[in-house]
Amino acid sequence: MKARDVIPHSANEIYDRIGRPGQTLALNLFGFRNRRRIAAWTRYLGEVAPTERMPREEHVRLVEERLRGLLIHAVRTVPRYESLTSLLSHLEDPSSDAYALLTEFPVVTKQDVKENLESYLSRDPGPGKIVKTKTSGTTGTPFTTYMHDKTFTDMDALWWRRNVWSGYRNGDWIARLVGEAIVPLSETDPRKPWRVSWVDRRLYLSTWHLTSDNAHAYLDVLEERRPAFIMGYPSSLEILAAFASEAGRTLDWSPRAVWYSSEMMHEHQRELVGRVFGAPIVGLYGCAERVVSASQCEEGRFHLSLVDGFVEGQFDRLPLRQPALVTTLTNRVMPLIRFDLGDVIDVAHDETCPCGRTLPIMRPVVARAGDWLVTPSGRRIAPAGLTLVFKDLPGVRRSQIEQLDERTIVIHLDADEEAIAPASALLEERMGHLVSGEMEIRCVRDTELEMSATGKVQFVVNRMRSNEAPEGAPAKLTK
Numbered sequence: 001m002k003a004r005d006v007i008p009h010s011a012n013e014i015y016d017r018i019g020r021p022g023q024t025l026a027l028n029l030f031g032f033r034n035r036r037r038i039a040a041w042t043r044y045l046g047e048v049a050p051t052e053r054m055p056r057e058e059h060v061r062l063v064e065e066r067l068r069g070l071l072i073h074a075v076r077t078v079p080r081y082e083s084l085t086s087l088l089s090h091l092e093d094p095s096s097d098a099y100a101l102l103t104e105f106p107v108v109t110k111q112d113v114k115e116n117l118e119s120y121l122s123r124d125p126g127p128g129k130i131v132k133t134k135t136s137g138t139t140g141t142p143f144t145t146y147m148h149d150k151t152f153t154d155m156d157a158l159w160w161r162r163n164v165w166s167g168y169r170n171g172d173w174i175a176r177l178v179g180e181a182i183v184p185l186s187e188t189d190p191r192k193p194w195r196v197s198w199v200d201r202r203l204y205l206s207t208w209h210l211t212s213d214n215a216h217a218y219l220d221v222l223e224e225r226r227p228a229f230i231m232g233y234p235s236s237l238e239i240l241a242a243f244a245s246e247a248g249r250t251l252d253w254s255p256r257a258v259w260y261s262s263e264m265m266h267e268h269q270r271e272l273v274g275r276v277f278g279a280p281i282v283g284l285y286g287c288a289e290r291v292v293s294a295s296q297c298e299e300g301r302f303h304l305s306l307v308d309g310f311v312e313g314q315f316d317r318l319p320l321r322q323p324a325l326v327t328t329l330t331n332r333v334m335p336l337i338r339f340d341l342g343d344v345i346d347v348a349h350d351e352t353c354p355c356g357r358t359l360p361i362m363r364p365v366v367a368r369a370g371d372w373l374v375t376p377s378g379r380r381i382a383p384a385g386l387t388l389v390f391k392d393l394p395g396v397r398r399s400q401i402e403q404l405d406e407r408t409i410v411i412h413l414d415a416d417e418e419a420i421a422p423a424s425a426l427l428e429e430r431m432g433h434l435v436s437g438e439m440e441i442r443c444v445r446d447t448e449l450e451m452s453a454t455g456k457v458q459f460v461v462n463r464m465r466s467n468e469a470p471e472g473a474p475a476k477l478t479k
């Protein structure tokens with residue numbers, strides 16, 4: 001199959017060699033592509049807008065109809081599902097229950113798809129250019145998903161919808177603090193650790209060059225350019241906010257909202273980022289496989305997008321499974337069905353949102369299933385609970401908890417030398433209390449926390465769990 005990467009690697013190498021004026025030009029040219037994409041996203045969001053406020057019974061019918069079409073397509077054209085041809089006559093009967101028929105399909109793991117990729121690809125995906133996306137590999141080896149270019153764009157639109165919900169208007173400036181290496185990594189101390197694209201109004205800030213020495217340069221450019229929004233990984237936003245807070249600097253600019261994605265925003269991060277930037281913090285849930293997504297509305301609830309994929313248990317038609325099983329409603333190239341994403345997704349059936357949208361509400365407990373600590377007595381401690389331990393620790397920029405074995409936790413602290421001793425004393429006491437004295441807790445100074453290829457820091461790393469599962473396999477979870 002011919003498929004192109006969404007961003008070819010060779011482009012990055014050329015980019016690094018052309019210097020700041022060349023890089024600025026490249027980003028501005030790229031800006032034209034972004035403008036076309038935003039126009040396409042806006043069109044798609046217009047098409048799906050009626051689903052935002054449909055009565056819920058209509059949601060159930062709409063999803064069932066798409067699910068039926070997708071399952072028929074899979075049985076007919078995807079080798080993995082050939083053995084299910086006996087289901088075809090049932091699926092084609094419009095009075096049959098497509099949700100019940102879905103459960104006749106096998107649960108699919110990432111490992112299985114990787115080992116048998118060809119058998120998961122449709123022989124007749126329909127017309128259109130095919131692209132592939134890869135997961136970053138934070139929790140294992142990268143996973144590749146193939147899809148039509150149109151599907152990719154539409155799924156991007158659903159991520160963009162979060163921005164629209166929080167007040168984005170055409171022409172607004174956006175500051176970005178994500179993993180893009182827009183300033184070459186070979187420049188160890190750039191005077192201007194950012195690039196500007198006027199075409200699509202982006203201020204690209206480098207996440208890779210943030211130090212206590214140049215944090216002021218970042219804050220200066222934000223005050224000077226006054227973007228309407230700032231987006232970033234929670235850990236990147238946290239580190240910039242921590243520098244501002246440590247320097248006692250009050251910004252004379254606030255964005256309309258702070259956008260985050262890719263990681264959970266922990267409570268201690270939210271408190272700091274909210275205080276420094278003085279704006280609402282709005283999240284997004286998505287996956288590189290582009291099967292399901294959710295956006296946070298102005299009332300703070302996460303709404304599933306509905307039209308991209310189906311989470312088993314999102315309506316009360318099927319039980320909720322953990323980690324969630326998801327089925328695409330859109331990808332006809334590589335239709336992932338009952339796919340074990342490795343994420344915990346909890347849906348609140350009985351809640352309604354004051355924003356008026358009827359889209360299913362997802363409770364914000366999303367975390368990689370492998371990211372918890374396990375105590376010797378078998379308690380599992382979720383990262384969300386651990387964040388409390390890190391509240392009000394002076395001088396600590398970022399932190400990471402690593403469970404080495406059954407009885408040992410190492411806490412890595414990105415902080416100045418003099419902040420380590422007082423922070424360690426507090427952490428060892430609080431953390432010891434949380435694990436009921438069952439474990440040894442050590443704090444170490446570590447200014448270079450383990451990052452994934454996209455520059456994200458994982459808050460909790462459990463070496464025991466990553467040892468027990470083969471690389472790339474979803475963490476096992478039993479209920």
Ligand SMILES: [Zn+2]
Pocket residue numbers: 297298299300301303353354355356357
């Ligand atoms: Zn809402």
